[in-house]
């Protein structure tokens with residue numbers, strides 16, 4: 001198992017639960033912990049350092065399950081010889097080693113390419129890591145002068161090679177966070193009597209923001225955002241430069257802003273790009289069984305997989321179940337006819353809106369389905385908090401009934 005964050009930890013735990021002692025499981029991650037990224041924005045507004053409050057140690061769960069954990073960076077994969085090379089990361093100067101595998105699960109996520117945005121280090125902000133979350137927290141709570149706030153995404157370069165026809169092409173990798181940030185930012189400004197939604201401008205490289213939520217939901221969201229007074233720019237194409245006074249966009253426009261919050265391009269790790277198992281960008285190609293068609297012993301889950309679009313943790317969760325069932329069947333712990341459903345993506349997202357309110361999106365219309373649910377209120381916020389709590393308590397192995405039960409409740413019950 002390469003990677004032990006959302007996708008890797010959950011997959012490893014599901015594999016152990018299904019396969020028992022039929023597998024020797026080695027997990028490699030350069031960090032012996034994960035940061036619970038989806039709740040970083042809430043921690044920023046609450047003035048908590050997310051590196052402290054969203055930190056979850058992962059090694060003890062692997063130890064509990066009888067997995068070996070290597071605190072190491074993967075440097076190469078050789079699919080023909082079935083080997084992985086890595087360098088231990090707990091001490092600088094460690095030497096490279098190589099191990100073999102029968103089955104390989106790639107859950108290494110992607111690089112979030114802030115380094116491709118000119119000026120980002122000096123003037124940009126974001127919420128995708130403990131470090132950046134804390135940087136924004138300090139800026140908002142201790143230095144913000146009340147100026148305009150821009151929130152949006154850079155262009156996402158999705159792999160097109162061997163893309164199935166049912167998979168649309170996304171302009172941005174993950175636009176739930178900008179929606180959530182804009183709504184909760186407006187609430188945060190109001191609470192401090194520093195302004196409201198009119199200070200916030202949302203921008204997207206796509207034709208519309210959060211296109212993967214489906215047209216009906218996007219229309220409803222944009223009606224709401226307009227009535228609240230948010231600024232909005234679509235079709236910005238990409239982020240070219242972040243400066244002291246604003247953002248320059250690839251379509252030639254600029255946005256003036258004191259705080260510039262950007263979600264970047266999701267870029268595969270360089271060593272994956274040249275492999276025969278990846279597309280032209282470096283995303284791991286799989287079928288809907290999450291196995292590579294040419295190397296069926298190699299699986300991919302989470303953001304590293306080409307079929308994970310948008311880059312959403314809930315898609316990785318669905319894939320984790322699929323991979324665990326396939327490996328259980330391969331090692332004789334599950335009847336082949338009980339492998340169950342293949343991957344069928346749905347956007348499921350719980351977002352914070354501030355003031356203990358949230359929104360819930362459940363939609364597959366972007367992929368040609370008919371499900372389209374968008375709700376707002378106290379319950380989605382409570383669900384978001386409950387999921388984080390359950391994730392920490394279960395060590396990344398939420399109960400199998402948890403997600404279907406949450407979706408059934410949110411989809412069908414009227415919300416207060």
Ligand SMILES: Cc1cc2nc3c(=O)[nH]c(=O)nc-3n(C[C@H](O)[C@H](O)[C@H](O)COP(=O)(O)OP(=O)(O)OC[C@H]3O[C@@H](n4cnc5c(N)ncnc54)[C@H](O)[C@@H]3O)c2cc1C
Pocket residue numbers: 002003004005006007008028029030031033034037038039040072073074075107108109110127128174176177269301302303304311312313314315316348349350351
């Ligand atoms: C601000 C924000 C909010 C979000 N909110 C939501 C949400 O509400 N709901 C939702 O479903 N999704 C959300 N997402 C998306 C979600 O966070 C990602 O889809 C999820 O983190 C992907 O998990 P992953 O395990 O595939 O990759 P990652 O979380 O990126 O984990 C990759 C792991 O691999 C390790 N790794 C990387 N390279 C190497 C290497 N070379 N060697 C060894 N280890 C390595 C890393 O240390 C890490 O542990 C959000 C994302 C952001 C940025």
